[in-house]
Amino acid sequence: MPKNEKKLNVFVASPSDVMDERNLINEICIELNRVWGDWLGLNLNLIRWETNIYPGVSEYSQNVINEQINDDFDIFIAMFWNRFGTQTKKSKSGTLEELNLAFSKFKNQNDSVDIMIYFKKQLLEYEDKVQQEKVLDLKHNLSKEGTLYWEFQETKDFESLMRIHLSMVAQKWAKKYLSDNTNKSYKDILLDDLNLEDYYSIVSSRTKVLQTLTLNIATIYKFNIDGAKLFSKQIKKLLNEKNILIKQFKLLRVTKIYLMNMEDTVNIIDSQIAPISHARGVLFETLSKIISLEIGLKFNERITTLKSVINNLNNVHIDASNKMKDTINSLSNNSYLKNNLTNQKMIRVLEKYKSELDKFINLSTPLLELLNELES
Numbered sequence: 263m264p265k266n267e268k269k270l271n272v273f274v275a276s277p278s279d280v281m282d283e284r285n286l287i288n289e290i291c292i293e294l295n296r297v298w299g300d301w302l303g304l305n306l307n308l309i310r311w312e313t314n315i316y317p318g319v320s321e322y323s324q325n326v327i328n329e330q331i332n333d334d335f336d337i338f339i340a341m342f343w344n345r346f347g348t349q350t351k352k353s354k355s356g357t358l359e360e361l362n363l364a365f366s367k368f369k370n371q372n373d374s375v376d377i378m379i380y381f382k383k384q385l386l387e388y389e390d391k392v393q394q395e396k397v398l399d400l401k402h403n404l405s406k407e408g409t410l411y412w413e414f415q416e417t418k419d420f421e422s423l424m425r426i427h428l429s430m431v432a433q434k435w436a437k438k439y440l441s442d443n444t445n446k447s448y449k450d451i452l453l454d455d456l457n458l459e460d461y462y463s464i465v466s467s468r469t470k471v472l473q474t475l476t477l478n479i480a481t482i483y484k485f486n487i488d489g490a491k492l493f494s495k496q497i498k499k500l501l502n503e504k505n506i507l508i509k510q511f512k513l514l515r516v517t518k519i520y521l522m523n524m525e526d527t528v529n530i531i532d533s534q535i536a537p538i539s540h541a542r543g544v545l546f547e548t549l550s551k552i553i554s555l556e557i558g559l560k561f562n563e564r565i566t567t568l569k570s571v572i573n574n575l576n577n578v579h580i581d582a583s584n585k586m587k588d589t590i591n592s593l594s595n596n597s598y599l600k601n602n603l604t605n606q607k608m609i610r611v612l613e614k615y616k617s618e619l620d621k622f623i624n625l626s627t628p629l630l631e632l633l634n635e636l637e638s
Contacts, residue, residue: 270435272428273309273335275360277345280382282417284310287339290424294432296470304432309335324356328363337431338364338375339424343382344389346396354396373438376431379404379411380420422481426530429478433533461552462564468545469571472622475534475541476578479615483585486527493520497598521604528604532611538618546625553632569633576626579619586616 272291274284291306311327318326340361347355353362367375381401385394404411412427414420496516503509552568590612599605 268303268435269305269307270337270432271307271309271335272337272339273331273360273364274339274341275357275364276341277343277347277355277357279343279345280341283341283380283382283420284312286417286421287424290421290428293474294425294428296467296474304436306337306428306432324350324352324359327356328359331360333363333367333375335364336375336435337428338377340364340377340379341382342380342397342400344386344394344397346393346400358400376434377409378427378431379409380423381411381413382420383413383415422485425478426482426485429530429533430526433529458552461548462568464548465545465552465568468541468548469575471541472538472545472575473578475538476582479531479534480582482527482530483589486524487589489520489523493517517599521599521602524604524608528607528611531615535611535615535618538615539621542618542622542625546629549629553629565633569630572626572633573630576623576630579622579626583616583619583623586612586619590616 272287274287276284288308288310291308295304295306309331318330320326320329338361340357342357347357350356350359353359361377361379364375364377368377381397385397401411412423414423493516497513500509500512500516503512549568549572590609593605593609593612594600596605
């Protein structure tokens, strides 16, 4: 791990009806740590009452959690669905008490914590109506106070949102705490005389990093494509509006929202490109060492596995490169946004990302040929 690693404590607060989402956050943190732990020197340390709280005695049960956690968190995630939670001595629910603790920390120092609040839609008819009303009241109160929260329909939607939002938060914390010196530990290791097992371990690690980063980009890319389709439908509908003033007002509003989302997409994709380039460089340098050591050795099963992994990753890169090409052409030919600065930034970032994808593809072709020879 990097010597200057920064541990970010991520506290998850929620009633009991969003366990699937709670478990997903754990999986996403593990996944993102593969990337940010090496590249940015960040480690997302997930804190949940199920795993981090031990039995204790206090004024009331929720206070046991409060005393053990205190406000020792950098990222606070709150989730609600049908249940609001059980009332405590000091609040309408334990989750709300934890949320208020996070708000207090934010008010004391607004850059000390990121508060992320999520509501699952589609309230179930057979659930407790009183609990549901309390959830709706909280949403209303948060809106009145100017707090931005996110809503999602299904658990799979939440997974995409959380992956994107935690990536954005990780980038922000990295800029705050870490120097511009990216971790070069793997590069340094490659200068040493490692054995074959060490090199295979590095290949496995860098492959997982590339898989995670390309998945991050694929996720935000899909959000952008969905947003573009919605934007196109809205524009077509508004063109039929007879009142010119209303038409202009609505066109400006939907365009502003779309461009804000596009700006977020640009920033997220751009933040992934440097670690992708670094991981690719380390991966292929290590692969070259493996091949030089494997020549003359009969490790066919391992070579076959290695070839399969690289081939699958190469196919992912080819598919992504083709999608980037189509999207770049579409954005370039969009007469409505052609000269917009955000649209032009998006084109440049996608071209930059496509260039990285193509570098991987170009390096993979001769490598796969060599692996075929080693396997035979």
